[in-house]
Amino acid sequence: MTFDRSNLEHVARLAMLDLSDDELDSLAKDLDHVLSHFEAIQKIDVSDIDDTDLAKTITTPLRADTPAGSLSNEEATKQSARAEGGLFVVPKVIG
Secondary structure (H helix, E strand, O other), rough: OOOOOHHHHHEEEEEOOOHHHHHHEEEHHHHHHHHHHHHHHOOOOOOOOOHHHHHHOOOOOOOOOOOOOOOOOOHHOOOOOOOOOOOOOOOOOOO
């Protein structure tokens, strides 16, 4: 698979990127190079590798689940830009 300039122009248009001709050529070359590495990785024979081996060797250290003190509303909101009634006040972001 190759990542040619026309593919890159399409992706740039979808992402609303304004790229110069030099940038498009350079990025197309770089992405084609990256894809060639993925193609090489796909050719590696992993049929004799058990996919559960890694899960058997990983252990997750756990800490004790003990309750601890928490902040009061005043402590939690004292450095916020705006707070009312013990709550954070933020700008409206959804219509």
